[in-house]
Amino acid sequence: MSRELEDVSTPARLAQAGEGIGRDELALATRNHGLPLEALRYDVTPPGLHYVLTHYDIPYVPEDTSWALTMGGHVHRPLRWGMDDLRAFPAVTTRVTMECAGNGRARLEPRPVSQPWLVEAVGTADWTGVPLRVLLAEAGIEDGAVDVVFTGADHGVERGVEQDYQRALPLGVAAGEEPEILVAYAMNGAPLPPQHGRPLRLIVPGWYGMAHVKWLHEITVTATPFTGFQQAVAYRIRQEPEEAGEPVTAIAPRALVIPPGFPDFMSRARVVRPGPVSLEGRAWSGTAPVESVEITTDDGRTRHETDLDGTTHRWGWTRWRFEWTAEPGEHHLSARATDADGNTQPLSQPWNRGGFANNLVQRIPVLCLTSDGTPHR
Numbered sequence: 520m521s522r523e524l525e526d527v528s529t530p531a532r533l534a535q536a537g538e539g540i541g542r543d544e545l546a547l548a549t550r551n552h553g554l555p556l557e558a559l560r561y562d563v564t565p566p567g568l569h570y571v572l573t574h575y576d577i578p579y580v581p582e583d584t585s586w587a588l589t590m591g592g593h594v595h596r597p598l599r600w601g602m603d604d605l606r607a608f609p610a611v612t613t614r615v616t617m618e619c620a621g622n623g624r625a626r627l628e629p630r631p632v633s634q635p636w637l638v639e640a641v642g643t644a645d646w647t648g649v650p651l652r653v654l655l656a657e658a659g660i661e662d663g664a665v666d667v668v669f670t671g672a673d674h675g676v677e678r679g680v681e682q683d684y685q686r687a688l689p690l691g692v693a694a695g696e697e698p699e700i701l702v703a704y705a706m707n708g709a710p711l712p713p714q715h716g717r718p719l720r721l722i723v724p725g726w727y728g729m730a731h732v733k734w735l736h737e738i739t740v741t742a743t744p745f746t747g748f749q750q751a752v753a754y755r756i757r758q759e760p761e762e763a764g765e766p767v768t769a770i771a772p773r774a775l776v777i778p779p780g781f782p783d784f785m786s787r788a789r790v791v792r793p794g795p796v797s798l799e800g801r802a803w804s805g806t807a808p809v810e811s812v813e814i815t816t817d818d819g820r821t822r823h824e825t826d827l828d829g830t831t832h833r834w835g836w837t838r839w840r841f842e843w844t845a846e847p848g849e850h851h852l853s854a855r856a857t858d859a860d861g862n863t864q865p866l867s868q869p870w871n872r873g874g875f876a877n878n879l880v881q882r883i884p885v886l887c888l889t890s891d892g893t894p895h896r
């Protein structure tokens with residue numbers, strides 16, 4: 520019997536009604552971890568708490584490995600830079616909130632079977648590197664160029680297709696200044712950790728995670744639109760499998776609440792005591808700056824504006840606050856972000872086959888105890 524890649528790599532599918540999270544999804548969930556939501560407290564996510572998503576294996580790249588980035592294709596001068604060459608360019612540091620396009624997927628009904636994120640696939644870091652437009656200008660773009668393709672050093676098979684991880688940006692985005700795309704060699708002032716792309720990755724502020732190619736070693740300018748798997752097959756918003764679909768690009772607005780009180784170990788349900796409770800969280804949007812965050816503590820019956828701190832980081836999240844007086848009983852909290860273009864979060868669930876860009880508002884059950892008695896330790 521002939522054994523083919525299709526034997527181990529099956530087509531995308533939706534879970535049956537009532538089908539629980541499977542072993543395949545569990546295996547992905549243990550590799551690709553989310554941000555523990557209490558870490559929303561930090562302006563910059565501490566090392567190890569930023570979410571991680573890797574399709575194949577994390578390449579083994581010891582710290583002293585010599586690494587080269589090449590630029591070729593539809594350019595006047597094909598170029599090759601070592602790490603020291605890249606560090607010799609004027610460095611730019613940008614604070615960026617990154618979110619996986621699949622964040623929210625596991626809440627969909629029916630559930631697309633893939634990495635089962637709830638709401639935690641997010642993190643914020645200060646990324647340092649060279650603006651991509653500077654590297655493109657050094658190579659010189661030839662007339663007729665349309666896309667810039669980025670190739671990572673990781674290799675795998677997905678839905679039967681063997682591939683290196685590759686994504687493209689339209690030339691106008693790649694060479695743009697707003698956002699300014701970075702070829703980054705540092706995260707929070709230190710060399711990139713292995714799981715975040717050591718030694719080099721792309722940073723595309725405001726775009727969902729799939730665009731930020733890790734373990735970057737090749738940039739190719741093309742005169743025809745790039746049709747690789749991660750561009751033309753994956754990361755498209757579709758209702759039906761045969762549709763071409765719309766590409767996933769900028770991050771839709773989202774607000775998350777720092778979980779108040781204390782949690783139950785298993786259910787993660789939140790428990791607070793009666794009286795004043797400071798509710799805080801973060802909000803971000805790739806489409807336009809966050810303009811307001813509204814909160815409800817009674818499942819939508821009443822809504823209140825929260826106080827935003829005027830962040831100076833366009834591509835990083837904003838902190839919001841609201842003072843709540845908790846009364847005994849069960850409560851449901853939700854925060855909802857709206858950006859300056861009027862994009863906001865849906866109150867009822869939109870759906871697409873890949874489970875992308877699901878920014879449905881988060882709903883957090885909180886139990887407020889009847890007494891403010893001394894807690895047991």
Ligand SMILES: Nc1nc2c(c(=O)[nH]1)N[C@H]1C(S)=C(S)[C@@H](COP(=O)(O)O)O[C@H]1N2
Binds near residue numbers: 619684716727728734
């Ligand atoms: N080479 C490569 N780059 C990649 C990926 C990958 O699997 N391989 N995953 C992408 C996806 S889907 C996401 S969400 C982000 C996650 O980046 P992080 O792990 O640093 O948070 O990396 C992107 N870049």
Ligand SMILES: [Mo]
Binds near residue numbers: 572618619620728729
């Ligand atoms: Mo992702």
